[in-house]
């Protein structure tokens with residue numbers, strides 16, 4: 001940033017937004033093996049990989065395909081705008097902002113063995129951008145419970161990433177896969193048949209294999225591996241986890257919203273009896 005002559009105020013603003021994005025994506029620190037469901041959206045990256053991910057994130061969100069596309073940003077205004085767009089997407093994933101869908105990081109961004117999946121991060125970001133553009137939030141919300149069941153139980157992201165050999169390159173394929181799941185569920189297909197339907201309906205997905213419980217690649221030894229410890233924790237902890245009282249899907253560990261069961265407008269009080277936990281998005285009429 002030394003080539004630029006941003007005012008101190010702009011520099012501070014850039015730093016603040018960058019820190020907010022960093023916190024939303026990389027906090028809290030991931031324990032290995034996983035011992036809590038409070039996991040970061042993106043886990044286990046070196047500082048240089050984190051920086052690379054943030055830069056890619058900025059490029060995807062702002063639709064920047066080459067380094068030269070950006071003009072000189074002499075005032076810092078443009079940098080702030082690019083970062084703010086990223087913050088909006090990160091807030092949408094999981095934050096205390098009213099727009100937050102409160103996507104449970106574990107369900108969306110980890111394997112059942114507790115391994116972080118960068119391919120899901122890029123895929124979900126692409127999905128959010130698509131839903132933002134097409135104003136299709138309601139379509140996801142309506143089938144959200146089954147959608148999360150499918151992406152958790154039939155985790156196809158590793159296969160989709162392998163097809164493109166790179167998490168970043170696979171993002172549109174992952175997004176399209178998610179959209180197909182949403183479309184099939186919206187069309188009334190049972191969650192257990194969604195993958196079969198997608199395979200036969202779209203050539204790009206024809207070779208996807210439904211992972212069998214047996215082939216988790218578990219090493220047969222007397223000691224528990226980290227993966228086995230993580231899998232055991234997740235298997236026990238996730239099913240009993242609190243769900244949103246409005247949409248029925250898992251609540252993330254942080255940033256949940258307290259909703260009036262009987263609305264204030266209808267005379268509802270701020271009592272424990274009238275309180276329920278929900279995702280921020282589900283508790284608001286914030287739909288844009």
Ligand SMILES: [Zn+2]
Nearest residue numbers: 244247279282
């Ligand atoms: Zn909800």
